[in-house]
Amino acid sequence: AGNYGFQAQPMGFPGGFVVPPVQNQPPVDGTIWMPIPPSIPNCPPGLEYLTQIDQVLIHQQFELLEIVTGFETKNKYELKNALGQRVYFAEEESDCLIRNCCGPARPFHIRIIDNVGREVITLQRPLRCASCCCPCCLQELEVQAPPGTTVGYVVQNWHACLPKFTIQDEKRMDILKIIGPCVVCRCCEDIHFEVKSVDETCAVGRISKQWTGFVREMFTDTDNFGISFPMDLDVKMKAVMIGACFLIDFMFFEHTGNRHQRAGVW
Numbered sequence: 385a386g387n388y389g390f391q392a393q394p395m396g397f398p399g400g401f402v403v404p405p406v407q408n409q410p411p412v413d414g415t416i417w418m419p420i421p422p423s424i425p426n427c428p429p430g431l432e433y434l435t436q437i438d439q440v441l442i443h444q445q446f447e448l449l450e451i452v453t454g455f456e457t458k459n460k461y462e463l464k465n466a467l468g469q470r471v472y473f474a475e476e477e478s479d480c481l482i483r484n485c486c487g488p489a490r491p492f493h494i495r496i497i498d499n500v501g502r503e504v505i506t507l508q509r510p511l512r513c514a515s516c517c518c519p520c521c522l523q524e525l526e527v528q529a530p531p532g533t534t535v536g537y538v539v540q541n542w543h544a545c546l547p548k549f550t551i552q553d554e555k556r557m558d559i560l561k562i563i564g565p566c567v568v569c570r571c572c573e574d575i576h577f578e579v580k581s582v583d584e585t586c587a588v589g590r591i592s593k594q595w596t597g598f599v600r601e602m603f604t605d606t607d608n609f610g611i612s613f614p615m616d617l618d619v620k621m622k623a624v625m626i627g628a629c630f631l632i633d634f635m636f637f638e639h640t641g642n643r644h645q646r647a648g649v650w
Contacts, residue, residue, distance in 0.1 A: 417499050418469035428529040430504025431619040439466040440622075442474075442609040442629060459638075463496070463626070472504070473497045474630070486511065488638040494630055495531075506531040507627045509634070523635060527627040529620065536624035538562075538631050547577070547636070551624050558582050559621055562591065562628055564636075577632060579613070579625065589613035591629050593637055607637050 421432040445460040463472040477493040489511070496505035506528040512521050523540040534554045541548040547564035561584050564577040579589035594608040609629050613622055 416467075416469045418465055418467075418471045420499060427619055428504070428533070428535065428623075430498045430502050431529055431623060433465075433471050433498065434619040434622045437465045437471070438613060438615040440464070440471070440611040440626060440629075441466070441468075442611070442626075444607050444633075459494075461630075470499070472499075488634050490634075492634070496626070503531055505529045505623050505626065507630055509631065523631060525627050525631045527624045529623045535620040536627075538624060538628040547632075549628060549631075550582075551579075551621065551628060553620070560588055560625075562632075564632070588617070589625065591625065591632060593632075607633055609633065 418433060421436055423429070424432050424435060427435065441464045443462045443464070445462065458478060459476040461474040462470060463474060465471055474494055474496045477495060478490055482490050491511040492507075492509050494507040494509075495503050496507070498504045508526045508528070510524065512523050522542055525538040526534060527536045527538070529535045536554060536559070537552040537556065539550045539552060541550055545566050549562040550558050551560040551562065553559050559582065561580045561582060562577050563580060563584065565575060575593040577591040577593075578587060579591065580587055589612045590610075592610045592612075594610060609632075611625055611629050613625055
């Protein structure tokens with residue numbers, strides 16, 4: 385696994401991100417970057433990339449230190465389009481003590497950076513209940529684009545059998561629903577969370593956890609996801625769907641060093 389552009393903290397870019405090469409520079413380690421799109425009126429800066437794609441592939445970085453020591457480290461991700469071109473980086477910001485005490489239920493702040501080093505999306509998850517048996521204080525994620533401007537929320541809905549979520553806009557109006565399978569933990573196959581209309585009658589998209597092989601699934605928490613949505617979907621809702629993917633990853637597929645501590649599994 386490569387370092388995905390995460391290196392020692394450079395001057396002027398907090399969080400340890402190095403400014404990635406721009407579109408016409410030679411690729412690093414053979415990586416191809418998605419060309420920087422032109423600015424679009426009324427589109428949050430940095431989300432112009434999302435106007436040109438209907439799929440996002442999310443790859444979590446392999447953390448050798450986490451495997452060797454059992455201590456939970458900050459999650460880092462690479463986001464690509466369907467052509468394999470790198471679109472965004474993402475890195476978790478959280479306290480070491482909280483990561484290792486709260487495990488997958490931990491609150492976090494995820495910074496999503498575009499190809500010119502701008503933080504274009506911020507995901508904020510507060511500490512909430514990790515038990516599916518408790519219908520109060522359920523999981524929630526706030527999505528900001530750009531940072532400081534809320535564009536939507538992902539809200540967990542209590543259900544006795546199914547993992548269900550609602551995607552809301554910045555005014556807390558319900559826009560989409562996400563419905564997962566009854567049995568989230570499956571072996572040797574992909575796991576799909578269907579994105580549907582508010583009345584749950586029309587399929588809109590899908591968030592899929594991709595099976596990465598027995599060894600990686602058993603001994604690491606490096607997950608691969610695919611997100612599909614209509615090309616003409618509001619870019620703000622595309623950003624919120626990306627946030628929903630991260631919340632689903634932490635709730636159902638993230639585990640600590642003991643490989644047994646999970647959150648929200650039905």
